[in-house]
Amino acid sequence: MSRRPLLLFVLSLAWLPAWAPAAEPGPERQAQLIRMVRQDCGSCHGIRLTGGLGPALSRERMLDIPFDSLLATIYNGRPGTPMPGWKSMISEADATWIAHQLQAGFPLESGPSR
Ligand code: HEC
Numbered sequence: 001m002s003r004r005p006l007l008l009f010v011l012s013l014a015w016l017p018a019w020a021p022a023a024e025p026g027p028e029r030q031a032q033l034i035r036m037v038r039q040d041c042g043s044c045h046g047i048r049l050t051g052g053l054g055p056a057l058s059r060e061r062m063l064d065i066p067f068d069s070l071l072a073t074i075y076n077g078r079p080g081t082p083m084p085g086w087k088s089m090i091s092e093a094d095a096t097w098i099a100h101q102l103q104a105g106f107p108l109e110s111g112p113s114r
Pocket of ligand 1: 036037040041042043044045053054055056057061065070073074078081082083084086098
């Protein structure tokens, strides 16, 4: 009897992680990211993200921006403006999570750094 089918099955399992979607940051990382957005993003966008040097990051405005542009703005920044890219500090999964939170209305009222 040939063992090849079993071998192929095992090999196919090894590829599974590559197909899985990028993992969402875990609870601890989420808490760090919330703190970072409030403090670092807040230093330009306002402590309540209602605007400062940078525009307000309101839910309405964030939903007006196509998700990919929002993600690119956070990850790469906006060249020629003070908006810095954050890719040296956060992963793409982190940036994706932040973009989703901004579009959902960033949590300001509760959470670890209250
Ligand atoms: C040094 C100041 C500064 C910091 C820090 C900063 N931003 Fe910005 N941001 C800006 C400025 C200025 C703009 C406007 C850029 C432009 O003119 O297009 C901007 C634009 C944006 C936009 C697009 C808003 C719109 O209405 O088009 C988003 C989204 C954004 N920032 C998110 C973030 C996030 C998230 C962080 C933290 C991870 C952050 N910013 C940190 C200055 C900053």
